[in-house]
Amino acid sequence: MGNTLSTIVISVLVFGALIFIHELGHFLAAKWAGIRVNEFSLGMGPVIFQRQEGETAYSLRAFPIGGFVSMEGEDDGSNDERAFCNKSVGKRFLVISAGAMMNLLLGFLLMILLVCMGNAVGTTQISQFGEGAVSSQWLQVDDEIVSVNGHRVRTPNDISYEFMNEDDGVLDMEVIRDGEKINLSGVTFDMQDIGDGLKAIRIDFKVYGVQKTIWNVPPYAFNWSVSIMKQVWSSLIKMVTGQFTLNQLSGPVGVASTIGEAASMGLDSTILIIAFITINLGVFNLLPFPALDGGRLFFLLIEMIRRKPIKPEYEGYVNTAGLLILLGLMAMVTFNDVIKLIFR
Secondary structure, three states: OHHHHHHHHHHHHHHHHHHHHHHHHHHHHHHHOOOOEEEEEEEEEEEEEEEEEOOEEEEEEEEEEEEEEEEOOOOOOOOOOOOHHHOOHHHHHHHHHHHHHHHHHHHHHHHHHHHHHOOOEEEEEEEEEOOOOHHHHOOOOOOEEEEEOOEEOOOHHHHHHHHHOOOOOEEEEEEEEOOEEEEEEEEEOOEEEEEOOEEEEOOOEEEEEEOOOOOOHHHHHHHHHHHHHHHHHHHHHHHHOOOOOHHHOOOHHHHHHHHHHHHHHOHHHHHHHHHHHHHHHHHHHOOOOOOOHHHHHHHHHHHHHHOOOOOHHHHHHHHHHHHHHHHHHHHHHHHHHHHHHHHO
């Protein structure tokens, strides 16, 4: 019971913080653009607490499943010169994208913190092989991995990402060996079960680490963040193309369980999962799907091409339909999460 309660508390705090960061991005960008903000809300549903400061009401609402920044003229027309609808397309584009950008920025900063907490910065140079390593028939100690299947790798996480996208354990790799670039074809690895009927390459080698410096930590953290973004994007593509089923997706309940498990493993694991979630939120929100920030950006792009805005009521219909689809998907995924927790 105690573990369940602590998981709930930690998860609510994490979700709340990430939602706050996202909405803060919209809020700050709106203020910068001179847009009147009527309400800044953390949470959805009935108001628990509200305080008026100047022209903006700051609210805490009952359900910690989202938040919003209510701007004048955001959904309907307005004669107010400070209304969202009366600002340039460029300013509106910035305001809408700022939430996701804040999530991605937070992920990058958390990655910097995580790298600083570690003992060293990882490289792509092989230091040793595990017992019975199949790949040692092709690779050697001190090989520096340059690319995997034609894709440049700069960090151990890049290697993991490229390996994750292969389902047969056979790769083409480029390495630097004794100062020369060598192309290796058909490098083979063992496959291992990772649950839910999925298999992945078993990485059977370790890489060297180098001393952390002020010069190598930020680039490493940035590349790590980009690698996670690519993982999220790859997962979304697999979901859309049917390579992932609903049973393999996690909703709020599943994510909360993961946060609880990470918290029990230590601070570094907790920071990593929070970074992964906030980057996930940033990428997901930029998808060109109705009701998401990316969907609204898509409408702005259409407006730029047509040189006139789409009627607000039409955009409203599309966004409402998109929201209903997202809520339905969330309900199904949450149901699956609960079933997994009961029968695991």
